[in-house]
Amino acid sequence: TQLLEQSPQFLSIQEGENLTVYCNSSSVFSSLQWYRQEPGEGPVLLVTVVTGGEVKKLKRLTFQFGDARKDSSLHITAAQPGDTGLYLCAGDWGGGNKLTFGTGTQLKVEL
Amino acid sequence: GAVVSQHPSRVICKSGTSVKIECRSLDFQATTMFWYRQFPKQSLMLMATSNEGSKATYEQGVEKDKFLINHASLTLSTLTVTSAHPEDSSFYICSAASGTGSNTIYFGEGSWLTVV
Numbered sequence: 101t102q103l104l105e106q107s108p109q110f111l112s113i114q115e116g117e118n119l120t121v122y123c124n125s126s127s128v129f130s131s132l133q134w135y136r137q138e139p140g141e142g143p144v145l146l147v148t149v150v151t152g153g154e155v156k157k158l159k160r161l162t163f164q165f166g167d168a169r170k171d172s173s174l175h176i177t178a179a180q181p182g183d184t185g186l187y188l189c190a191g192d193w194g195g196g197n198k199l200t201f202g203t204g205t206q207l208k209v210e211l
Numbered sequence: 212g213a214v215v216s217q218h219p220s221r222v223i224c225k226s227g228t229s230v231k232i233e234c235r236s237l238d239f240q241a242t243t244m245f246w247y248r249q250f251p252k253q254s255l256m257l258m259a260t261s262n263e264g265s266k267a268t269y270e271q272g273v274e275k276d277k278f279l280i281n282h283a284s285l286t287l288s289t290l291t292v293t294s295a296h297p298e299d300s301s302f303y304i305c306s307a308a309s310g311t312g313s314n315t316i317y318f319g320e321g322s323w324l325t326v327v
Contacts, residue, residue, distance in 0.1 A: 140302070141320060143255070188254055197306075198257065199316065201257075203254050204253065
């Protein structure tokens with residue numbers, strides 16, 4: 101079973117602060133995705149990274165894929181209360197759309 | 212865009228009964244769908260891979276006789292929780308891929324199951 105560890109598990113910050121969430125595995129990914137999930141809803145895709153060293157930006161969110169394709173990070177700049185949610189990384193090792201999700205990071209951004 | 216729909220969104224059943232959850236791809240065909248389970252404040256755990264026209268592939272530790280999966284058409288997969296018990300209460304989510312690439316996965320809205 102492939103394992104994806106995320107850190108931190110919980111994060112509570114003030115509006116305007118920056119934060120970074122990490123996703124690590126001992127195995128190499130074919131691709132890695134980041135999702136955000138609200139309570140009682142399905143996860144919503146934020147980004148997919150495929151190439152080692154790849155950096156993608158989505159407004160205030162910056163995603164980086166490790167050179168060896170074993171790890172990834174999500175950096176949020178100037179966090180807002182609307183960023184509150186469960187952030188999940190998910191790895192695809194075999195390229196067959198079968199995702200293994202990370203342990204999750206619960207983010208709370210307060211005013 | 213592509214949409215995956217689940218039904219029901221919420222269901223309460225009595226202990227010992229069976230309950231069926233549907234996962235539909237609304238505007239694309241999906242030869243493969245995936246079923247996940249999520250407990251409160253935890254991540255998604257893959258339960259099984261649903262293959263159209265063939266048996267589902269279950270992850271280690273998931274009882275195939277308890278969680279029956281049927282993928283009878285290219286747009287519908289069903290998960291039946293048989294002889295449900297309170298510990299089966301969870302959020303069940305399906306996903307489907309509209310293409311062969313790993314960046315074309317769509318998730319359903321999820322189904323809350325409460326067993327009383």
